[in-house]
Amino acid sequence: MFPEILEAIREVQAPLLAALLLLGAAAKASPRSAGTGAALLVPQRLRRPVTLATCLAEVGLAVGLLTLTGPAADVVRCLTVLLFAVSVGVLLVVRRRDPEAGCGCFGGLSREPIGWRTLSRASLLAVAAATTIGLGPNGWTSASEPTVTHGIVLGVELLLLGLLSPELREVFSRATTGEPCALREGSPRRSLRRLRRSDVWRTNAKVMLADEPEDTWRHGCWRFLRYDGMRHGRRVDVVYAVRIGGPRRTGVRAALVDRESGAVIATFGAVTTLDLQGPPRRLPKPRQAAKRDEAEGRGGPKPGTLAEEPPGEAGRGMPGGPSKEIQGAGA
């Protein structure tokens, strides 16, 4: 049992290392990764070339780990061990030189200062690469024939790597934190799509003379589009305001403005701030209504008594009228 687990641990490493190397290379290729990790040790003009060279080396090693077999595979595995071992040394130097610098392992995501977790992860990966030396099948073959043991080993190792990765917090924070609409770069095409799906657009479609806006501008949360229009023989400006993000019901507003006089002819789509009373959904049953009225101190006449109803509260078509009649009848 134990040799099987050991073998599974060795076989899992190559595809896992290849995946991590490819992820790291992709993250380093983005322009935001400049100025982190090993690039900090070289002059400014060489930083981008050094980052790209690291990126290419990682892609090369990842492909080698996945495809090569025999002595060539062992060379690639040794180089992978060397890469991670050297990176531990480089990270220590970078940390001494600039304690605030990120490791740059996953490009712009690795902005957190280099700490024990980053160093431990690099060391762990160097050890993981060392266990693959001398293994028969290549990474692709190991990944294509998975067993339950492989799955368990992979899960445990991913958990361990997750605990050692400060980048996960950054990924989580980026995924969950949405910037306020006024600061967000909204796509003009998306705004146009939202506008054309709106009722306000359909309402004014007959007035507009062209499909393309004459002018487009932005004001905080709103993107404005001005179209040429003609209404009853007079030239008008049809101005739409499309909200960037936010609830759909506040999505689109519009105003029709007479071009000559500048007078506002009509506005559409503004949502009232008043609390409007909604339509009654369902009338309560008579017994429930009576109980509710009683609880609220609006109790009607009790059985066998002729109590006076407050004027206007009756709501039964004759406010105030019936009570006098009832009083009269009682006298």
Add this chain to the structure above:
Amino acid sequence: MTDSGRERRRFTSTVLGAAAAPEPTPIHQRVVRGVVVDATRYMFCLATPRGEERFLYENSTTFWRGGEILATELRPGDDVVVRCSQDGRLIAERVWARVARATGVIVEREGDTLTLDPGHGRPRTTVVLPYRTSGRITVRHPRLEPGYLFDAVGIWEDGAVWAARPATTQPPHPLDASPRRPPVREYSTTVEGIVSWYDPARGRSSHLDPRAQAPGAAYPALDRSGHEGRCDRRTSCLPLPLLSTGATLSLRNDCTRDTAVVPVIDCAASDSWFCDLCPACGTRAAGRIASLTMTSFVALGGLLEVGCFNATMTVANQEG
């Protein structure tokens, strides 16, 4: 403000309400920009868009041209900005002559001469660091190498800016290595930061060039779609709302408590590169809100030679 800007402001206020895009306040008549026609010990004459105007001095009147100068040192042809005393447009309180500003990223250095890229496709500026001011400049701008930012106030001399004093402190990293702003969770309708100035006319023919007299501001968070030309801005370190030319900014000078509403007329790419503090009137929030034109800056209580002031910008609640 251009016609297009005026129209945009009008339509914005129609749809979102008047508070979203307030009417710009005109520049106070006590701020004048023009070209010196004649200067004597008692008065000087300026060519302004209104014609020739005469200004008297007081004992307390100060003259600045790279440093304090005497009234008689003003030369015909000097481009000057005048702030008159509170009483009106007759007695000069402060006079700045041939004042220039060099803001941007250093692209080249040859001895004591720098070439700056101000961004936004504006022409490159040649900056000369004279021996007498270079010490003062290098205290605040220790790295005069390509890739680093530079911001200084000086005077125009043969088409180049002769730096006289640093405006703010240079960031310790090159522009490419500037840290990104952390994500903002909540948006506030007031933004505190610093306001600087720029000269769209570059010190030439200020009495004829309408850009020299225009009230307005260049804004660093200009939306890419509503702007003609390229605005090579970055994400500013302040949480500034995205606007287009034609929008109006309600600004308050936190030092003098002057307030004004200025229209956005241009892109301030270089303001989005800086995340600096203004040493004037205590230090507060870092980051630049806007660059005002010279006349707007002086009208809002700024001193051109200082180069900045702390300000608060109020943005109306745009939910209508």
